[in-house]
Amino acid sequence: MLTLPGALRVAIIEHARADHPDEACGVIAGPAGTDRPERFIPMTNAERSPTFYRFDSTEQLRVWREMDERDEEPVVIYHSHTATEAYPSRTDIAYASEPGAHYVLVSTRDPDEAEFRSFRIVDGVVTEEEVRDPADLVAE
Amino acid sequence: MAIEVRIPTILRNYTGGAKSVEGSGDTLASLFADLDQRYSGLQERLVDDAGLRRFVNVYLNDEDVRFIGGLDAPVKDGDTVTVLPAVAGGAH
Numbered sequence: 001m002l003t004l005p006g007a008l009r010v011a012i013i014e015h016a017r018a019d020h021p022d023e024a025c026g027v028i029a030g031p032a033g034t035d036r037p038e039r040f041i042p043m044t045n046a047e048r049s050p051t052f053y054r055f056d057s058t059e060q061l062r063v064w065r066e067m068d069e070r071d072e073e074p075v076v077i078y079h080s081h082t083a084t085e086a087y088p089s090r091t092d093i094a095y096a097s098e099p100g101a102h103y104v105l106v107s108t109r110d111p112d113e114a115e116f117r118s119f120r121i122v123d124g125v126v127t128e129e130e131v132r133d134p135a136d137l138v139a140e
Numbered sequence: 141m142a143i144e145v146r147i148p149t150i151l152r153n154y155t156g157g158a159k160s161v162e163g164s165g166d167t168l169a170s171l172f173a174d175l176d177q178r179y180s181g182l183q184e185r186l187v188d189d190a191g192l193r194r195f196v197n198v199y200l201n202d203e204d205v206r207f208i209g210g211l212d213a214p215v216k217d218g219d220t221v222t223v224l225p226a227v228a229g230g231a232h
Contacts (some may be wrong), residue, residue, distance in 0.1 A: 021229065043227075057197045057204045064224055077227060079214035083232045091232060095195055097225030099152050 002076070002118040004037055006133045011026035013097035013114045015042050016106040023053040024106075028066050028076035037075040037102075041102075050092075052084050056106040078104035086115035088126050102129070126128075143171055143215055146222040154182040168198065169211040171221065186223065187211065195226040 008028055013092075027038035035139050041063055046056040049061045067073065077098060082087075086107035088096070096103060099122045107115040120127045141166040147155050155161050161179065165171035169187075176183035184195055191211055198205045199222040205213045215221065 025227070027227075045230075046229075050231070052228070054226055055230035057199075057206075057226070060224060061199050061202070061204070061222065079229060081190060081231050086220075089230060089232050092229035095226065095228045097148070097227070099150065105215060109177065 001132060002037075002104070003035070003132055003134050003137070004076070004104075006135060008037060008040055008070065008076075009131070009133070010101045011040050011042075012078050013102060013106055013116065014052055016108050016114065019045065019080070020108040021050045021082045022048050023080050025049065025053040025055060026077075026078040027063060027074045029063075029070070029072040030044060030075035032071050033058075033074045035136070036077060039072065043081075044047060053079050074098055074101050076104050077101045078106065080106040082107075083109050085109075086117045088119055088121060093121055094122055099123075104131075141217045144220045144222055145171070145175060146220065148224050150225060151182065151185055151223065154179045154185070159218055165215060167211065168200070168205060168213045169213055170219070172211075181221065195228055197224045198222070199224070 007090040023045055026042040029039040029041060030036040043054045044056045044059055047054045052062045103121050105117050118129050119130045120129060142162045143164060145163055146160050163174045163176050165170050169194055172183045172186055187191060192198060200213055201220055
């Protein structure tokens with residue numbers, strides 16, 4: 001399960017809509033070992049393509065170093081599909097290289113309704129998971 | 141001579157879990173060959189017949205080595221080499 005505050009879900013969708021028809025991509029960092037996504041980091045899609053994304057390599061180094069210094073991990077790695085479903089493609093699976101991350105996919109193929117789904121991708125195996133807002137999990 | 145090489149999570153099974161290892165060499169190519177002596181199989185994850193693997197980013201200090209000579213980039217004592225798998229994907 002991915003526990004994601006509503007404001008961060010909105011931030012991801014807005015980023016995807018803003019970059020449409022190019023794929024949008026980014027990271028949400030959180031304190032190492034907590035599985036809590038906290039710090040939203042939209043990334044440049046160096047491919048600027050409607051069908052491919054890649055983090056700019058220099059930007060990626062800067063962000064990864066920063067996370068290391070802050071004792072954070074990439075809790076969420078997100079990207080959008082602009083004409084296909086919000087499900088990991090063959091290339092998404094092939095290049096998934098952070099086994100601890102939640103891979104969030106957004107589809108902006110419909111102009112009104114964004115599809116938003118989360119997956120674990122470990123050793124080439126995709127497992128869909130629920131996305132919950134922590135505000136909804138607080139007991140009375 | 142010691143060059144620090146920072147290893148990403150998915151390659152740490154080659155280094156016995158180590159986040160950082162040391163190696164020596166005059167160029168990135170010889171550094172990787174040196175590492176492969178002690179961490180067998182690591183080189184093949186970084187390099188293929190065409191050179192540096194396309195979806196692996198290698199940095200020498202602060203620069204992506206693709207901009208400074210790739211595998212031929214000279215390295216020296218005190219340098220830090222960082223390996224990060226590219227974060228990429230797409231629609232298909």
